[in-house]
Amino acid sequence: MSGPVVTGIGLLAPNGFGVERYWEAVLEGRGGIGRITRFDVSRYPARLAGQIPDFRAADHLPSRLLPQTDISTQLALVAADWALLDAKIEPGAFADYDMGVVTSNACGGFEFTHREFKKLWSQGPKAVSVYESFAWFYAVNTGQISIRNELRGPSSALVAEQAGGLDAIGHARRTIARGTPMVVTGGVDSALDPWAWAAQIASGRVSRSADPRRAYLPFDSAAEGYVPGEGGAILVLEAADAARARGAHQVYGEIAGYAATFDPPPGSGAPSALRRAVELALADAGMRPDEIDVVFADAAGVADLDRVEAEAISAVFGAGAVPVTAPKTLTGRLYSGGGPVDVAAALLSIRDGVVPPTSGTTDVPSGYRIDLVRGVPRAGRVSSALVLARGKWGFNAAVVVREATV
Template sequence: MKTKVYVTGIGLLTPNGFGLERYWEATLKGRTGISPLSRFDVSRYPARLAGQIDGFEAAEHLPSRLLPQTDVSTRFALVAADWALADAKIEPGAYSDYEMGVVTSNACGGFDFTHREFRKLWSQGPASVSVYESFAWFYAVNTGQISLRNQLRGASSALVAEQAGGLDAIGHARRTILRDTPMVVTGGVDSALDPWGWLSQVSGGRLSTATNPHLAYRPFDIHAGGYVPGEGGAMLVLESAAAATSRAATQLYGEIAGYATTFDPPPGSTRPPGLRRAAELALTDAGLEPEEIDVVFADASGVPELDRTEAAAICGLFGPHAVPVTAPKALTGRLYSGGGPVDVATALLSIRDGVIPPSGGTSEVPEEYRIDLVQGAPRPGPVSTALVLARGRWGFNAAVVVRAVPAESVPSA
């Protein structure tokens, strides 16, 4: 029988709330974290809104020696990992250092850090550039810094696949546990809200140019006009069922039951996009049929042609209006590598509390999409399984299935 992999800890920072319960409260109330970007003057840019994390002081959570050597995204990753480990309540000695690994995803690298150092190079010369530039910009640095801070010396990895990368990290962490590393910290974060990072996102051509924070990011809406980027993400503690049971883990959020990834065919191909196939493979991996899924957390790009493609994939797999679909990321902005892990955390909270959060912003879904999008208010009801979808730029697709832990496996209060 395949080893089960449980989520035993979650740490999360998003624009509409950092800390798991604060985020969940904001999401159920439909409170947006999208606002005018205030890090620099965006008045001359066509897109001016972002999901910013305000009020977070890294110095309150991390030692001073780490601050000069870390980008803002790495600081988010370190704090989220700290919170996830604390949430899992793993006592010293529960694992040896080589029994604990780290798998993270990051799409943008340390944009803010490296661009600041570039400015020093051009204006002050090479001697002014931080020695930490050699690694602070790198996509793999979050895995390394989390490993060093927490002495997690087991099998570790870093992945880059834009919005799909966060789910890929969780899927690979699960694979790492199935290969006999009993505990893995996994997830993803991103932040690229400095001037150069912002320009790179604007140049992609998919950002919303709306000025109303409540109407800027409206996935699956008849008036959808692109997405709003954000910053943040989530880190999860994954453990094998045997390891969690052995250390008498006090909470089991749910099981990472299935995972799959696919890649779209090249432009102009007559073959279909790969998102539906990723979902089908993830369901097969979990041993589930489509009718056993209680909710789909959509990728929800907010770009009309991409929304149409995703709606067709969901409708084709499940049937018209056959499964609730939600996109709470419309309240935070699109978090790139952080988006999938936040959706997985949200799906686990849906299972825990028996409620599906609403999609922010969307009010009118084209009838041709034939999906049951949860809008306006949370939808209560039992939730035991959820499918989470994500698509990265240039054709990456990923799908993760989470499900409730059997009642007999849940520790008693």
């Protein structure tokens, strides 16, 4: 059985508002990391983030949706609008119950909730917005995308910190295999208000560097944490025969394989389960390691985690045998949005025959034994890619994308 195909992409990233602008920025090495401007960050130990500049929800969404949505949901709704537009899904192409929504979210509606909590402690419970009941919630992006676009098929939400976006795509693929011809999937997060920022810093993994070019250096000997960002991607995923039947005008590629694993408890001495996720995803795709043309790494930016990932890649593929890249060095880590943005980048690598580079990283320890694509894009045929993502507390996810044969 061939896997479902991606026919539409909606993407909002700190370095590109829309998929083509993002891709252009990635190939030109333009980043979106800078000092936080949403609030006075001067007294916080970490001050850099990937921010989407000048986003005005009212320019893109109806007024009725604004008082009931957090910025993360507003970004998700815009990304879904763009994905459906990109796929040119005509009204009536599918019955409403044949279209599902599967998204991931890691942070919830922090900014909205922060605002309502302020009302709670300053004006009392009656002042809290009724919309807080769902605006904070991890499943709200799935719900709002479903309502806005009348997608009433099987829908769900997955939470797995920064691995969840790939899990959503994997579950969308499963949903299609179970008989729903079209699923809107992906992940979007935004958590850059003061409360959210404190919560992010509490992970202990956020970079405290003040230099946007040196703050997030995955696989570098000087790695000292990651830079968080906001945004993500929503994809339109269709059963290959359904895309063919409606005469889809474009196919970016196939979601050919997926696997998720969970790490053993800390201190158990047992190895990370990331390698097993890679092997299981390849098996799911029916592919050998030497058939994969590029790996989009999770790229934690934390030395211990970078080493684990480098070891998993070199163990499965052989030392330096496959190009590895991390364009998220230009955006920061986007939580649930990170995996879907990397899947989009992988599909564009296939389309354009080019592997985007990793920014910033210069000194990769030789013990990592990986061929990290650095500096400039690497041109060459790309027919398949492996995308990896990990979430704090042990989540590992892997997706294989492949050139479509539709």
